[in-house]
Amino acid sequence: MSELNQEISQEKSQTVLSPTKSVKLRISRSNPEVNSEERFDEFVIPVEKYTTVLDAILNVKSHLDHSVAVRYSCRQASCGSCGMKINGKPALACFTKVVELNTDTITVEPMDNFPIVRDLAVNFTRMFNNHKKIMPYVVREDSEIKPDTGVKEILQTPEDVDKYIQFSSCIKCGLCNSACPTMAMDTSFVGPQALAQAYRYIADTRDKGKDNRLKIIDDSHGIWRCHFAGSCSQVCPKGVDPAMGIQLLRSYLLGLRD
Amino acid sequence: MMILRESIVMKIHYGTALGAVFLTVIHILMRMTQDFHESLQYENVIANYQMIGYAIMLELLLILISVHGFNGLRVILLEMRQGPTYEKAVTYGCIASMAILIAYGSRTIIMTSMGMV
Numbered sequence: 001m002s003e004l005n006q007e008i009s010q011e012k013s014q015t016v017l018s019p020t021k022s023v024k025l026r027i028s029r030s031n032p033e034v035n036s037e038e039r040f041d042e043f044v045i046p047v048e049k050y051t052t053v054l055d056a057i058l059n060v061k062s063h064l065d066h067s068v069a070v071r072y073s074c075r076q077a078s079c080g081s082c083g084m085k086i087n088g089k090p091a092l093a094c095f096t097k098v099v100e101l102n103t104d105t106i107t108v109e110p111m112d113n114f115p116i117v118r119d120l121a122v123n124f125t126r127m128f129n130n131h132k133k134i135m136p137y138v139v140r141e142d143s144e145i146k147p148d149t150g151v152k153e154i155l156q157t158p159e160d161v162d163k164y165i166q167f168s169s170c171i172k173c174g175l176c177n178s179a180c181p182t183m184a185m186d187t188s189f190v191g192p193q194a195l196a197q198a199y200r201y202i203a204d205t206r207d208k209g210k211d212n213r214l215k216i217i218d219d220s221h222g223i224w225r226c227h228f229a230g231s232c233s234q235v236c237p238k239g240v241d242p243a244m245g246i247q248l249l250r251s252y253l254l255g256l257r258d
Numbered sequence: 259m260m261i262l263r264e265s266i267v268m269k270i271h272y273g274t275a276l277g278a279v280f281l282t283v284i285h286i287l288m289r290m291t292q293d294f295h296e297s298l299q300y301e302n303v304i305a306n307y308q309m310i311g312y313a314i315m316l317e318l319l320l321i322l323i324s325v326h327g328f329n330g331l332r333v334i335l336l337e338m339r340q341g342p343t344y345e346k347a348v349t350y351g352c353i354a355s356m357a358i359l360i361a362y363g364s365r366t367i368i369m370t371s372m373g374m375v
Contacts, residue, residue, distance in 0.1 A: 186337045218265045220336055220345065253265040 020046050023098055025056050027068055028109040031118045040107070041065065047098045053106060054082050054093035057120070069119035077237055080173030084120050085109040090175040090235045111178035127174050130194040134216055136201065139209030160205045167200035167245055169238040176232035176242050188221035192232035195223055196242035199249045214252060223249055261349065267329060274326035281319045288312065307370035320363040328356040 022044050030038040043060045054072055061068045070093070072082040077095040086096050087107055098106065114122035146152050176192040177183050183191055198217050202210045217223045223246060232242040251257045288306075289297045296302055306312050332352040336345060369375050 182337065186340065188340045189337075218263055220264050221340070222264060224264050224268045225333070225337060254269065 020048055023047050023056070023103075024105045025060060026105060026107040027057065027060065027119065028107075029068075029119050030110075030116055032116055033118075041068075049097075049099060051098045052094050053084075053086055053091075053096045053098060053101075053108060056098055056106065057093060057108065069117070069121045071121045078171060080171035083111050083122075083173040083175045083178065085111060085178070090178040092173060092175070092237045095237050111174060113178050113180065113183040114174060122174070124172075124174060127172070127177055127191060127193055130190045131172065131197060133190070134194045134198040134201075134213055135209055136197050138201065138204060138207045139212070140206060141208065154206045156205055163205075164200045164203040166240055167196050167203070170197060170200070170240050171238055173237065175235045175237065176240075179231040179235045181229050181231065182225050182227060186221055186225055189225050190217060190219070190222050192226070192242035192246065195226070195249060196232075196240060196245040199245035202249065202252065210252070214249075217249065218253055223253065261353075271326060271329045274322045274329075278319060278322040278326055281315055281322065284315065285319065304370060304375070307367065308373065310371065313367055313371040317364060317367050320367070321360055324356045324359050324363070328352045328359075 025043045025045055026040045027043070028038060029041050030036075043064050045056050045059050045064075047056060052075075054070075054075060057068065057070050058072075061070065070082065070084075072094065073079040074081070075094045077092050080092070082093040083090060084093055085091075085108065086093065087101060087103065088109075090111055093108070108120060110116045110120050110122045114124065114127070117123050142152075144152055144154060170193065172193065174193065176196070180189075180192050182189050195217060198213050201207045202213055226243075226246045228243060228247070230243045233240070233244065236242065248257075292302070307316070329352070332348055335348045335352075
């Protein structure tokens with residue numbers, strides 16, 4: 001019996017465990033409804049190879065402090081809910097692995113240029129209002145569905161689709177608006193998210209709302225207030241390039257393209 | 259109240275920048291036709307103003323730089339603060355300041371070129 005035990009103890013495990021390490025997670029805490037105080041609470045949490053910043057925050061929420069306010073949903077960079085500043089840079093918490101940050105201390109804060117609801121949750125009202133303002137849908141008189149003749153297809157070539165497809169990936173996470181230096185100063189600025197979406201629909205060959213959209217963004221707080229810092233494009237988790245969209249939109253307004 | 263569409267204002271802004279750079283280059287080249295210390299002597303400065311072509315160029319330069327500069331100032335001020343009253347005050351204030359500066363500069367150019375100084 002003892003020989004058998006020894007054999008078992010010498011047998012190599014087939015399960016490869018990633019080494020567990022700990023990081024210090026600093027979470028910004030504030031509640032503007034109560035007072036203007038902002039502080040950082042620190043938590044030491046275990047992380048593994050695939051632990052994301054969102055996992056770490058939810059670990060804190062589950063085991064250490066239930067009151068941490070964070071907005072999240074899909075956990076796969078599709079819903080755009082968990083945008084926040086991670087070590088000073090706007091990013092999706094569910095799309096940022098702790099090990100990729102190469103640091104033992106992670107600081108999470110709410111996104112800049114958004115009013116704070118509480119802790120890491122911010123108010124998206126301004127961004128959504130600006131998004132709605134630019135008419136984020138295909139505008140045309142006729143419909144793809146004809147009551148008399150059935151369904152009509154509005155064809156596009158792959159080249160037509162290429163003009164706008166990357167801008168369709170926007171998940172409205174607000175990271176671009178958070179990184180934008182003009183948004184920080186100009187509270188009426190329409191923002192890179194809405195401008196990129198304006199380009200997305202203007203560049204769509206099915207759309208007939210170009211003139212109306214250009215009028216909306218051709219405002220003293222519209223497209224011309226972009227200083228082309230390019231930080232919006234740097235932080236986009238979906239590879240959208242709002243800075244390029246804004247420059248392409250400007251070329252319409254300057255008469256350089258039809 | 260919007261006086262002009264922002265795209266037209268910005269076309270003017272970019273156009274005046276290009277024009278001002280072009281005329282400033284001519285202005286600097288003109289200075290290089292003589293030694294630098296000579297170009298700033300009273301008689302030479304007055305003589306420059308009395309060349310009609312040069313006086314017209316200076317007047318154009320004054321207009322281009324004033325329009326570009328005050329529109330730039332308007333843009334900076336609009337980004338710093340927002341609100342309908344403030345924005346109206348900034349817009350009309352910049353237009354008025356621009357007009358005063360152009361009028362005062364034009365007066366100097368006209369008086370000097372006509373030998374009234």
